[in-house]
Amino acid sequence: MAISLTLFPHKFLPKVRLNLVLALFGLLVGGIILTYTYQRDVEKETTYFIWKQAKLQSISKNVPRPLKDVLLTEPKPKPGRTIFFLETSRTVRPKPEMINNMLQLTARQACAIESAALHNPNFEVFVLFAGPTYRYHENSSQHQQPIIDAILSYKNVQLRQLNLRRYVTGTPIEDWVKYGELFSSRFPIHHVSDLLRLITLYRYGGIYLDMDVVLLRSMEDVPLNYAGVESFTHVANGVLSMAPTGFGHKFAESCLLDFQQQFDGDAWGHNGPGVITRVAQRICGTANISLLLEDRTRCQGFNVFNHTAFYAVSYRNWRHFFQPQYLQQTLARTKDSYLVHVWNQISKLFHIKVGSRTAYGMYAEKNCPRAYAAAGKYL
Incomplete structure (x- = not known):
């Protein structure tokens, strides 16, 4: 206590204490500012990194991939x-x-x-x-x-x-x-x-x-x-x-x-x-x-x-799958078949409306319902 009084005369103690408080306050404020600045920079870098990764992923998703x-x-x-x-x-x-x-x-x-x-x-x-x-x-x-x-x-x-x-x-x-x-x-x-x-x-x-x-x-x-x-x-x-x-x-x-x-x-x-x-x-x-x-x-x-079993309707009668007037006849002809073969080589350009009462339309609606729903207006 004697040393303290020698080094810091009594009249100077309040001033020293004030300076110490101000210094500590300055350090605290400075630390807060530095911390805020650092966090802001980190957030910026993180945001940029996330954006860049998302951009790269977006580009990657838009590039076709081989099967x-x-x-x-x-x-x-x-x-x-x-x-x-x-x-x-x-x-x-x-x-x-x-x-x-x-x-x-x-x-x-x-x-x-x-x-x-x-x-x-x-x-x-x-x-x-x-x-x-x-x-x-x-x-x-x-x-x-x-x-x-x-x-x-x-x-x-x-x-x-x-x-x-x-x-x-x-x-x-x-x-x-x-x-x-x-x-x-x-x-x-x-x-x-x-x-x-x-x-x-x-x-x-x-x-x-x-x-x-x-x-x-x-x-x-x-x-x-x-x-x-x-x-x-x-x-x-x-x-x-x-x-x-x-x-x-x-x-x-x-x-x-x-x-x-x-x-x-x-x-x-x-x-x-x-x-x-x-x-x-x-x-x-x-x-x-x-x-x-x-x-x-x-x-x-x-x-x-x-x-x-597989070819109940011959290629000569391929239109029977796609024309309404042959619906019942074709369904009867294929009732025991495992599958129907619609002769794509000659029928591929003949499209039918989804919902039409044709043999192919009936087969598709029942046996491939998801493709039928996704087909749009025509099959």
């Missing part, structure tokens, strides 16, 4: 428990611009896919796009594909792309495809499609369906290894089933070898229904198609369905 490769991506098709569809329009000479290779499906294609997923919930449904195919992120501002959303609302639907040369690797026809004769065909898209369905069933087994069908009931309990006739001269290849092992795998191999050995690039159906017909005739030991239907035991387990 995943079926050979490289999980989940893979379940052998013998998968239904396959193929889209091959970009297989040959795809356009280099990404925007020209965007994922697209028509309402009828979506209906085929949905009807398969709806009626066969215990099977996977894989839609394979041959060639580079891109799609926008579902949250992209460019995303305007209610048809795609409709089919992807089913958990058992997968969209994939494939590279033909990679896809054929390890199959009996690998070297022939890489040699290039296939691409000299007059009908390359159709003949690639004919080949890819055989390669797919050779790889995985299961069921292949054309994308111009509508399933009317489940096919899960139908034993594998079958096709159906569309006439008294040909077993068609629009619906094919082969087991992934045993007889089914050997049948698929025989079809691939026949495709290669008998290939004719100038003939439309020679490499499609022609392959299945020739192999079935050899295995069944007869060229008489009617015998394949009458004697189920002669084909070593390969079942050939009569035309009512």
Whole structure:
């Protein structure tokens, strides 16, 4: 206390205390200002970072992404428990611009896919796009594909792309495809499609369906290894089933070898229904198609369905699906069918109004309700 009084005479104590208080107050205010400034800068940087990340994500979502490769991506098709569809329009000479290779499906294609997923919930449904195919992120501002959303609302639907040369690797026809004769065909898209369905069933087994069908009931309990006739001269290849092992795998191999050995690039159906017909005739030991239907035991387990199963309405009568005056007749004709095949190659430009009383409209409303609702005004 004596020292304090010596250093700070009594008359100066109030002044010293005041200065100390002012100094402490200044430090406190300065600290508050510095803290506020720092927090404000941090908030600015954080806000900018969040904005930048959101911007990058927005840009990323608006950049089309390629579909995943079926050979490289999980989940893979379940052998013998998968239904396959193929889209091959970009297989040959795809356009280099990404925007020209965007994922697209028509309402009828979506209906085929949905009807398969709806009626066969215990099977996977894989839609394979041959060639580079891109799609926008579902949250992209460019995303305007209610048809795609409709089919992807089913958990058992997968969209994939494939590279033909990679896809054929390890199959009996690998070297022939890489040699290039296939691409000299007059009908390359159709003949690639004919080949890819055989390669797919050779790889995985299961069921292949054309994308111009509508399933009317489940096919899960139908034993594998079958096709159906569309006439008294040909077993068609629009619906094919082969087991992934045993007889089914050997049948698929025989079809691939026949495709290669008998290939004719100038003939439309020679490499499609022609392959299945020739192999079935050899295995069944007869060229008489009617015998394949009458004697189920002669084909070593390969079942050939009569035309009512898949092709109850012939291609000559394709308009019966789309014209109201044939509604009752067509429904009666297909009442025992597993599916209907609407012959897209000749019917694709014939559109019907949603809600019209036509056979196809009735099939779609019942068997692909989400695609039907997303179709807009026309199917």
